[in-house]
Amino acid sequence: MRIHTATDFLPVTVSSVLLLSAFAAAAAISATAAPSAKKPYVTTSLDIDSECKTCPRSLCPNVDLKVDNVTNEFNVTCWTRGTKIMGDNLWLKTESDCYLTQYDVHEYDGNWDEDLAYCGRQSEEQHLTLEDATLQYKTECRICPFTGSCDVVAYLPEETDVTLTCWTDAATPILDNSYWYKTTNNCYVAEVGLYDRPNRADLDYCGPIPHLEIANHNNENGTSEVNKREPSAEPAELAPQYLIEVKVGEEYSYCYEKPDNTSKVIERYEYNQTVVMQCVTDITGTWYAQSTDFCYCSNYDFWDEPLNSEYYRIPLCEYFGTPADR
Known part of the structure; x- marks a missing residue:
């Protein structure tokens, strides 16, 4: 009887050996390199x-x-x-x-x-609708278009050029106008502060806007040269607002070129006349409010003093700077 040796069970050709080795190596590589399956959601x-x-x-x-x-x-x-x-x-x-x-x-x-x-x-890919605009008045650019609860991202002076990306009317009305626009500075400005009314037909609707906070939402878009100066910290005990309507409580309220009653008179407002104020300042030691005529009236000439109002908190003029600062 013949006794079989190990060599009796080897493949009969060298090519068979190489082929089997290749299959084994491929199987090992496939087992180790197979990517994990992606989750559908x-x-x-x-x-x-x-x-x-x-x-x-x-x-x-x-x-x-x-x-x-x-x-x-x-x-x-x-x-x-x-x-x-x-x-x-x-x-x-x-x-x-x-x-x-x-x-x-x-x-x-x-x-x-x-x-x-x-x-x-x-x-x-980014698909945006864009329209250029210029600010007629000092403007608060907010992280969302609600003056009572949304943080100010930037205080923009008059004559600032902005680029609008979309519009909304689900916002706080300013002088009975509820239209606001998002800018490439990633914040919202009120339509009432612009020189010209934008063509909303050429802009996207902004969609639903939740309440946002600067502390939780970064503003890193890097698409705008708009001044991004930081607003000064101030407690918000009252709803902050700019472009405030007040009525003259004196026989006349003189509006001066500078916040100083010795400077040139630009306008004279009459008793009970409605005046729109942008901001207040006390750089001369006395409080004055700047109107949309870009002159300054004494804070105390009005029934509802802009600085001491029971209904709103008007910003300081120093927050905005001037067009020359840009």
Whole structure:
């Protein structure tokens, strides 16, 4: 009887040996290199009041984010790149076909760009409607268009050129005009402060605007040369507002070229006449209010003194600077 040796079971040709070795190596490589499957979506919820945008850019219009009526949760399906927020340009697309930053949602125990698919290059495109405008009066540019609750991003002097991107009428009325416009400075200005009424037909509607706070929302768009000077901190015990209507409480109120009653008289307002004030100043030691005629009246000439009003808090003229400062 023949005793079989190990060599009796080897392949009969060298080519067979090489082929089997190649198959084994390929299987090993495939097992170690196979990428993990992407998730079709991740369920999350908002961490703060946020804007869900038509594109992953801070200047794009907003869209109504659909959330679960009970849990307030929603699904994000892919990631993309957009405006850099807090040093990171990663944005998330939702099933509402709008985009949020990763800082708008609850912290994720994973990596968005590893667990979700990339939305595609077309998702990074920015489509904006734009219209140039110039400020006629001193203007507060706010993070959202509500004077009583939204922070001021910048105090802009008269003659400032701005570029408008969209409009809304769901806002605080200023002199009975509720139209506001978002600018490329990523803040909103009231229509009443502009020289000319923009053609709203050429601009997008801004969409739903939540209450936003500077502390929670970065303004890193880098698309504007508009003066971004920081507003001075001041307690908001009353609703802040500019362009205030007041009535003259004296026989006459003289409006001076400078906040000083020894300077040239520019206008004379009569008893009970309505005057629109932009701001107040005490740079000469006495409080004066600047009207939309760009002259200064004594704060004490009016029934409802601009500085000491029971209804509003008017800003200081020093906040805005002058056109020469720009």
